[in-house]
Amino acid sequence: MTGDWSGSGGPAGDDAVPDEWPVVESVTEYDTPWYTGGYDLVEQPDGSRKRYYWAEFPPAVVVLPVADGQVVFVEQYRPTVRERHLELPAGVVEDGESYTAAGARELREETGFDPAGVSLLEDFWVATGVLRHRRGIVFAEGLEPVGTDRGDSEFLSVRTVPVEEALAAARRQPAHDATIEAVLLAREEGVL
Numbered sequence: 303m304t305g306d307w308s309g310s311g312g313p314a315g316d317d318a319v320p321d322e323w324p325v326v327e328s329v330t331e332y333d334t335p336w337y338t339g340g341y342d343l344v345e346q347p348d349g350s351r352k353r354y355y356w357a358e359f360p361p362a363v364v365v366l367p368v369a370d371g372q373v374v375f376v377e378q379y380r381p382t383v384r385e386r387h388l389e390l391p392a393g394v395v396e397d398g399e400s401y402t403a404a405g406a407r408e409l410r411e412e413t414g415f416d417p418a419g420v421s422l423l424e425d426f427w428v429a430t431g432v433l434r435h436r437r438g439i440v441f442a443e444g445l446e447p448v449g450t451d452r453g454d455s456e457f458l459s460v461r462t463v464p465v466e467e468a469l470a471a472a473r474r475q476p477a478h479d480a481t482i483e484a485v486l487l488a489r490e491e492g493v494l
Contacts, residue, residue, distance in 0.1 A: 319347055326351060358434040361395040363404040364480045366423075366488045367415060369445040372462040373485075373494070375471070376412055379457065385476045388461060390484050401425055401438030409442055411451045413460050418444025423487050439484045441493050465494055 323344045330340040341353040367374040367390075379386045393408040395401060402420040410416050425438040452458065463471045472478070472485045488494035 323347065356432060356434050361401075361425075361436045361438065362392060362480075363395055363401050363408060363438045363440055364390050364392040364484045365405040365409045365420075365440050365442050366390055366484045366494065367409055367413065367417065367442040367445055368465060368494065369415070369443070369462075371465050373465055373468040373471075374409075374413055374415060374445065375461045375463060375481075376458040377461050378459070383476070387476055387478050388471060388474065388481070389478045390481045392480060395438070402440055405438070405440030405442060409445075410448060411453070412456060412458055414447055414450040415442075415445035416448045417442035418446070421493075423484075423491055423493070437480065437483075439480075439487050441488055441491075443493075468494060 323346060325342045325344055327343040328340070329343075330338055332339050337357050337359045339355070339357040341355045343351055344354050345351055374391070375388050376391055377386060377388050391409050391412040393404065393412070395404040396407075399407070401422050406417050406420050420440050420442045423439045423441050425436060427433075428435045428437045468485050469482075469489065472481045485494065
């Protein structure tokens with residue numbers, strides 16, 4: 303879809319839509335160690351009310367580590383979808399941590415590599431129709447082996463793929479959204 307997105311109301315020529323819709327009620331229906339879920343009863347621009355369901359996750363980081371012309375991946379079984387996935391190292395950003403600090407920590411914990419340099423390529427909202435979740439993509443380079451420190455649910459295998467094959471590897475089924483996003487973004491930014 304193309305168009306003139308002047309102002310905050312949408313494409314030029316559309317009826318004006320307010321930037322915020324009043325929340326009549328916000329209800330948390332469940333709270334787990336991983337996320338919180340519930341709904342907001344919202345008054346829509348036409349005056350009607352509707353429940354918008356959401357799940358709220360803490361911010362996460364995805365790391366695209368490169369060493370000696372190789373991208374470092376992890377392979378792990380995902381019980382939620384019952385498949386083994388080739389993914390980039392990733393994890394939750396802890397309170398007070400930046401995306402780059404979290405990326406360096408997650409890389410060390412999962413792969414055993416300590417990066418000499420990390421840089422934030424992008425941070426953004428994820429699946430805004432149902433999630434309250436932000437993701438940061440971090441590029442890591444100058445990797446030195448230091449040993450892993452995996453959590454009790456991290457059963458990973460470290461795999462390397464030549465840089466020129468990284469996109470094909472990321473797209474191979476079963477594919478993983480964050481891995482594809484990170485590889486494409488790094489390529490667009492010229493660091494891959």
